[in-house]
Amino acid sequence: MPKNKILRYSLAALVLLALAIAVKLVFFPAPKKPDYVTAPAALADLEQAVLATGTLQAFKQVSVGAQASGQIKSLEVALGDTVKKGQLVAEIDSLTQQNSLQTAEAALANVQAQLLFKQATLKQAELAFQRAQTLLAADASSRADFETADAAAHTARADVAAIQAQITQAQIAVSTARLNLGYTQILAPIDGVVVALVALEGQTVNANQSTPTIIKLARLDTITVKAQISEADVVRVKPGQKVYFTILGAPEKRYTTTLRTVEPAPDSILTDSTSSTTTTTSATAIYYNGLLDVPNPDSQLRISMTAQVNIVLNEAKQVLSIPSAALGERDRQGRVTVQVVNSDGKAEPRTVKVGLNNNVNAQILEGLSAGERVVVSEAPAAGASSGTSPRGMRPPPGM
Known part of the structure; x- marks a missing residue:
């Protein structure tokens, strides 16, 4: 066969193939892939949970103050120290209180001496009364002398009773002075950690108007989380429900506990004035405090940290x-x-x-x-692909 015929047949076959491909693309297009x-x-x-933001606080915190006025003579603790109940934490200069105690003791000794004198006078008056009574019975004395002796005996008894009352009063004064002297030694009321030093050694405190705070003690072996629960969610939570939370510094670690209680009123009740005749409305969001406790053996949790709290409703x-x-x-x-x-x-x-x-x-x-x-x-977003896997358990905020 001549070469020019082979070339023509080849070109014709290519043209027919191209036409066939064009007809298929135009009249028989490939089915579109699903657009979803x-x-x-x-x-x-x-799990289904209520989300809340919480603040960490000590399980128990006490402001240790001074009930005596004077200069802080010594401060026996430092910030962060662990103290036991009854331990000496500070001492106030006690010279004034010592003088007051000595004055009260001297006054007590004085009235006690007066009691001895009045008791001797009473004895003398009673003996005189007995003699007057004997003489009157023997008709050897007048009734006037008898009545005078009787009145003197009653007066002596009254003087003794008055002195005994003064002694009681003086004993109370001594007890008060001794108590005030004891106030110059500040003792820890609870076991705890010194979380704040409000006053310093050498500072003068005045307890006449209000009790000045010297240090603050807190129990940090257990931490309380105060979680703010919105009014929309508070109706779904109740004490005993499982709770877990994370802190900003360690979002990968969960602390698990249970809800101890939900306070019946928001914090605004401490400042708002209420009236039975007027009703006030506010656009401010209302939050109720849910309290939960968690052990803190490693002291990783600290006061005023922020917690992301999840109260589990169902799982x-x-x-x-x-x-x-x-x-x-x-x-x-x-x-x-x-x-x-x-x-x-x-x-x-x-x-x-x-x-x-x-x-x-x-x-x-x-x-x-x-x-x-x-x-x-139905309409995938840019970059989305089929094969999207469902999410598992929802992590808490910050995880």
Whole structure:
């Protein structure tokens, strides 16, 4: 066969092939890929929780003050020291109190001496009365002398009683002076850690008007978290519920405990004036304090730290779940419609029964099997891909 015929046949075949490809692309295009994002139904841990912001505070904190006025003679503790109940923490110059005690003791000794004198006078008066009584009975004395002796005896008894009252008063004065002297030695009222030094050695304190604070002690072996719970969530929480929280400095570590109590009123009740005849409304958000305690053996938790608190309402372990965004409409029986991708890659509606739903992931009780894919979004965002996995247990803020 001549070469020019072979060339013509080859060109004709190429033209026919190109026409065939063009006809297929124009009249028989390839099916479009589904325009949605999917996620598989998979096992995961779910929880439903109330989020709150908390502040750490000592389980018990005491301001240790001075009930005596004077100059701080010595401060026996330093910031951060651990002290025991009854331990000496500070001492105030006690010269004034010592003088007051000595004065009170001298006054007591004086009235006690007066009592001895009055008791001797009483004895003398009683003897005189007895003689006058004997003489009157023998008709050897007048009744006037008898009455005079009787009055003198009563007067002596009254003087003794008055002196005894003065002694009681003087004993009280001595006890008060001794107590005031004891106030010059400041003792720790509880076991704790010195968290603040308010006054310094050499400083003069005046306890006449108010009790001045010298140091502050706190129990840090247990920390209390005061979590602010919004009024929208407070109706769903109750004492005894599981709680965990994290701190900003160690967001990877969870501290788990239980909710001890929820205060019945917000902090604003301490300052707001209320009236039975007027009602005031405010746009300010209302928060109630939930209190929870956690051991602090390593002293990692400190006063005034911020905590991200999760109060667990419900939780489920290793349950079949899908993203909450895949849930559709709910019917009268409470069942929900989801779009499930079939073997042909097309989405078809299916009714499922939903359990726990924390608005991130939802538990599927009936209608789906592990591995089946559901439609999460009809129009994928830029950079999104099918094969998105459902999220597991929601971490706390800051994790």
